[in-house]
Amino acid sequence: MTGARAVTVLTHQRPEQTAAVLEVLREEARRQGVVLRFDPEETRKHGLVPGPGIAVGAELSRDVELCVVLGGDGTILRALRQYAGTAVPVFAVNFGEVGFLATVEPDEVATGFAAALASDFEVLTLPALGLDLPSGRHTAVNDVSLHRKVGERVASLSYGVGGEEVGFVRCDGLVVATPAGSTGYNLANGGPVLAWGVEGYVVSFIAPHSLTARA
Structure with a gap:
């Protein structure tokens, strides 16, 4: 796979829990020249403003290379439904109780984001x-x-x-x-x-x- 250039970000409803990890993601995205896309709900939730490498108020689009999720299984399933039938993989950081669907835990995000934004991963296809x-x-x-x-x-x-x-x-x-x-x-x-x-x-x-x- 080629390097990701545009990435959708979806998070759960407790922004105070994901703030630190979201900043790690933004730093890695800037380092790799990736644009992070936040829809109107995510923009409002996190109080985001336009800046380098960040697109705020952007409608959810399937024209991206990757979807990064910060949340639990419910948020991850929402992302999977959004991108079902596409070639867009979902990379998820566990902020839920079970975490069965997550890719990495919060303490693994530094290396996880570096690999994810560089598309250095194996895609697992799920049945529907x-x-x-x-x-x-x-x-x-x-x-x-x-x-x-x-x-x-x-x-x-x-x-x-x-x-x-x-x-x-x-x-x-x-x-x-x-x-x-x-x-x-x-x-x-x-x-x-x-x-x-x-x-x-x-x-x-x-x-x-x-x-x-x-x-």
Whole structure:
């Protein structure tokens, strides 16, 4: 990969926690001649003003070489959704509780940013989910959940893989998650966590009415 020239920056909602790391990123960007792009929300959140190597109030664009995230898994998933289907990689610094989706921890940012802005990294491609509905086809980066109708009793569902029926279950719904989304609703639902790089999905049932149906 060639060196990154324009980079989007996304952060979580606690700017006081990311201020020091953001300054490290700005210093490294200036050193490498990279322009950091901040959308209107990020500009307001951090009180940014125009300056060398920084574009403030810029609309989110896919015409960048990299997206740097300072936040937890929720913020990282927002970035992954924004750049799903593009060649823009997401480099994330963990400021959350779990950090399953993060690239580095805050104490690793000096070397991490130097490598990231120079595009000195391996890109890991994540699987996504496609959902066909009457309204059209939708793409999910993390998970899809199906629930019984409000006011209805338990749902009866059959499920399969590759067109072959696997089983039948009575439950209140189900969650289908990618590795990136397996730490969210799926984990809270009792499902297992899938490691990055696993080419597969996890299905967990919501309140299954069965002694054998498990994630």
